Amino acid sequence: xxxxxxxxxxxxxxxxxxxxxxxxxxxxxxxxxxxxxxxxxxxxxxxxxxxxxxxxxxxxxxxxxxxxxxxxxxxxxxxxxxxxxxxxxxxxxxxxxxxxxxxxxxxxxxxxxxxxxxxxxxxxxxxxxxxxxxxxxxxxxxxxxxxxxxxxxxxxxxxxxxxxxxxxxxxxxxxxxxxxxxxxxxxxx
Numbered sequence: 001x002x003x004x005x006x007x008x009x010x011x012x013x014x015x016x017x018x019x020x021x022x023x024x025x026x027x028x029x030x031x032x033x034x035x036x037x038x039x040x041x042x043x044x045x046x047x048x049x050x051x052x053x054x055x056x057x058x059x060x061x062x063x064x065x066x067x068x069x070x071x072x073x074x075x076x077x078x079x080x081x082x083x084x085x086x087x088x089x090x091x092x093x094x095x096x097x098x099x100x101x102x103x104x105x106x107x108x109x110x111x112x113x114x115x116x117x118x119x120x121x122x123x124x125x126x127x128x129x130x131x132x133x134x135x136x137x138x139x140x141x142x143x144x145x146x147x148x149x150x151x152x153x154x155x156x157x158x159x160x161x162x163x164x165x166x167x168x169x170x171x172x173x174x175x176x177x178x179x180x181x182x183x184x185x186x187x188x189x
Contacts, residue, residue, distance in 0.1 A: 028058060028073040028080055028163075030170040040094035040187055045134075047089065047096050049082040051108045052131075058166065059159075061115045081106060081170075088178045094187065102136040104187070106177075109144070113166055115157050122157040125150050126166050128173050134186040141186040147173040 057070040058077070085106050086096045110129035115122055126149045133142040147169045151161065177183060 028075055028077050028167065028170075030080065030084060030167040030174065037091075038093035039184060040089065040092050042095075043093070043187060044095040044097045044100040044102070045089070045187065046098055046100045046103045047082065047086050048103060048105045049078045049085060049108070050105060051078050053108055053110065053112075058111065059113045059115065059162065061117055061157075064118045077108070077111070081108070084170075084174055085177075088174060092178065103134070105133045105135070107131040107133065111166075111170070113162050115162070117157060121152065121154050123150070123152045124157060124162055124165075126162070126169055128166075128169050130173060130177065132177055132183060134183070136186075136189065139186075139189065141182070143180065143182055145173050145176050145180075147176075 055070065056072060056077075058073045059071040061069045061071070063069075085104070089104065090096055107130065109131050110127050113124055113126045115124045128147045129144060130146075131142055131144045133140060149165055149169050151157075151165055
């Protein structure tokens with residue numbers, strides 16, 4: 001019985017200690033959206049991604065005392081989004097050319113995971129907001145795309161699950177961009 005109490009005490013200590021230490025960064029790696037349609041055959045655009053967030057972190061953890069810690073991405077967010085954006089439009093037949101006169105710009109307005117971590121539970125809210133601007137000659141079109149999700153659980157949050165949630169949310173929003181009728185009409189105009 002004495003060993004059982006000692007073992008439970010040690011396990012509780014590790015669980016509580018685990019709650020106080022957090023990850024140093026999130027891995028941002030959303031899967032590419034595949035939508036082969038060839039609707040942009042013969043169109044050439046320059047594609048760009050800009051990060052317009054005032055604070056460039058993917059994870060903000062607020063502990064039970066209100067202390068906040070911010071954690072950046074473990075890899076280049078803009079580069080990953082540019083790869084996904086270019087790939088998604090390329091499989092739809094768009095020619096990506098850095099010297100093209102027309103431009104598709106994706107601006108990151110918001111992309112974060114906010115975790116409220118208490119002693120024995122957590123609540124996480126994930127948000128993504130992208131603004132797509134299409135410029136061709138003197139015409140400019142823009143549209144904003146958003147996505148939100150949440151997760152809650154007991155004890156300490158699992159960084160791998162939050163990474164998975166954020167990457168899935170970004171993939172969903174990117175799919176909305178590629179399948180949007182107004183985006184298609186603006187590129188083809």
